[in-house]
Amino acid sequence: MDRIERPVAIVTGASRGAGRGIAVALGEKGYRVYVTGRTVREGDAALPGTIGATAAQIDAAGGEGRAVQVDHADSDAIAALFEQVADESGRLDILVNNVAALNDDLVKPGPFWEKSTGLVDILDVGLRSHYFASWHAARMMVPAGDGLIAFTSSFGSVCYMHGPAYGAQKAGVDKFAADMGVDFRGTGVAAISLWMGPLLTERSAQTLAEHPEQYEKFMAEAETPEFNGRVIAAIHDDPAREELNGQTLITAEIAQRYGITEEAGRVPPSYRAMLGDPRIPHPAIVA
Numbered sequence: 001m002d003r004i005e006r007p008v009a010i011v012t013g014a015s016r017g018a019g020r021g022i023a024v025a026l027g028e029k030g031y032r033v034y035v036t037g038r039t040v041r042e043g044d045a046a047l048p049g050t051i052g053a054t055a056a057q058i059d060a061a062g063g064e065g066r067a068v069q070v071d072h073a074d075s076d077a078i079a080a081l082f083e084q085v086a087d088e089s090g091r092l093d094i095l096v097n098n099v100a101a102l103n104d105d106l107v108k109p110g111p112f113w114e115k116s117t118g119l120v121d122i123l124d125v126g127l128r129s130h131y132f133a134s135w136h137a138a139r140m141m142v143p144a145g146d147g148l149i150a151f152t153s154s155f156g157s158v159c160y161m162h163g164p165a166y167g168a169q170k171a172g173v174d175k176f177a178a179d180m181g182v183d184f185r186g187t188g189v190a191a192i193s194l195w196m197g198p199l200l201t202e203r204s205a206q207t208l209a210e211h212p213e214q215y216e217k218f219m220a221e222a223e224t225p226e227f228n229g230r231v232i233a234a235i236h237d238d239p240a241r242e243e244l245n246g247q248t249l250i251t252a253e254i255a256q257r258y259g260i261t262e263e264a265g266r267v268p269p270s271y272r273a274m275l276g277d278p279r280i281p282h283p284a285i286v287a
Helices: 017-028 051-061 075-089 117-144 164-184 202-210 212-220 225-237 251-258
Strands: 008-011 032-037 064-069 094-097 147-153 189-195 248-250
Touching (some): 008 017, 017 032, 017 094, 017 225, 075 117, 117 164, 147 225, 189 225, 189 251
Parallel strands (some): 032 064, 094 147, 189 248
C-alpha cells in the first residue's frame, strides 16, 4: 500500500450529473479522484456520459481521474472499490456519496401509486449503498485522523419533492450525516449532508425540455455541479471543519463562508424560505 502525496477522493455515481461535476471540481484542486458508476460505453445509458469520460475531464482539470465500474447495489463491489483505493493510494480524504437509482417516473405528475414501484430502488442505491460506502470509508479515515464524508441531498428532505421514495432517501442521508457525525466526534473525520439547489445536468436539461412550465424559473438560477464540488473541497480544507460535522448544509449558503461563486461572480440563491430549513438533530444520545 503506497501512500501518495496527492489527496484522494471517491465520488460515486459520477458518469454524469452532480457526480461528474463534483469529481471534476475536485480534479481542479489536484485530487486523485476515483469515479464510479456502471456506464463505460457511450450509448449504454439513456443519458450521455461515462466514467471514463469523467476521468478524462478530471485529468484535463489538473487532477488524476480513475474510472472504476461499480454496481452500487452489490455490497461486494463496494468493498472491492475501497480495497482498490487502499492498495493503490493508501489514503482517502473525501468520500462523496452521490450515486442514486433515479427512475424515469420521478418527475412525472401524479401520486406514488400511479407510478412505477421502481422508484423505491433509490432506497437501495442511494441509501443502503451509502451506508456501506461510508462504513468502508470510515475504516480508512478514522485511523488516519482525517477525512470528510459528504452526502448529496436536497430540500426534498423536508418538503414534498418528487414523491415519498425520493423524500425518504434525502431525509435518510441527512440522518446518516447527523448520526455518523456523532460517532466521528473527536476523530478528525466529519460527515455532512449538502442540500444542492437545482442543478445544470444532463437529466435536468431533459426534464426542462419536457416540463418547461414547471422548471423554467428554477433552472434560470441553477447551480453547476462543479460549484458544489468546490464547496466540498473547501469544507475538507477548513481548519474548523469539526464545527460542521453532523450538519445538513445548504450549498448556496455555506459557499459564502468560503467566498465561492459561480462564473462571473454569480451567487446562486438559497431556497430555504421557499422550501424549508435543514433538520436540526436533537442533542440527546441514546447509546
